[in-house]
Amino acid sequence: xxxxxxxxxxxxxxxxxxxxARVYLGDGLLDFGDSDPYLATLRDAxxxxxxxxxxxAADAASDxxxxxxxxxxxxxxxxxxARPGEGEFRMLAVRPESRRRGAAEALVRACLDRGRxxxxxxxxxxxxQSMTAAHRLYERLGFxxxxxxxxxxxxxxxxxxxxxxxxx
Numbered sequence: 015x016x017x018x019x020x021x022x023x024x025x026x027x028x029x030x031x032x033x034x035a036r037v038y039l040g041d042g043l044l045d046f047g048d049s050d051p052y053l054a055t056l057r058d059a060x061x062x063x064x065x066x067x068x069x070x071a072a073d074a075a076s077d078x079x080x081x082x083x084x085x086x087x088x089x090x091x092x093x094x095x096a097r098p099g100e101g102e103f104r105m106l107a108v109r110p111e112s113r114r115r116g117a118a119e120a121l122v123r124a125c126l127d128r129g130r131x132x133x134x135x136x137x138x139x140x141x142x143q144s145m146t147a148a149h150r151l152y153e154r155l156g157f158x159x160x161x162x163x164x165x166x167x168x169x170x171x172x173x174x175x176x177x178x179x180x181x182x
Contacts, residue, residue, distance in 0.1 A: 065091030
């Protein structure tokens with residue numbers, strides 16, 4: 015594989031935040047576009063790295079960051095759905111020009127491996143309904159829909175995030 019998974023370095027955090035924000039905007043994942051309140055959270059990779067494990071997929075030859083994901087466990091600042099014995103990952107983003115190289119799959123597998131290493135029973139994630147390519151990846155890696163855990167991140171909106179789980 016020509017991709018390395020590692021923890022984000024301090025000098026990369028601002029770029030990772032910008033990468034994540036650009037991917038979410040470019041893929042139409044923010045319902046309110048440039049004025050979406052979630053955009054500030056996506057850009058704040060420094061806070062994410064302090065409250066979760068921020069992993070990157072880097073090109074093995076150049077070490078360029080291709081994508082990133084935040085891994086969190088129950089009780090952590092970035093765990094929204096995780097219950098005791100569970101972990102989750104959030105804000106998975108891969109540069110559009112780096113897609114189809116396996117970066118997203120490598121990042122998800124790293125989160126699964128991290129969960130196993132911590133002795134967790136399950137990983138739970140949220141996904142927008144429109145993210146069908148991501149859903150195919152999750153299914154291929156053993157995730158199943160958990161509609162009983164679907165949730166709305168913003169009150170008084172029609173935004174519902176789908177939940178998926180995988181047993182470790």
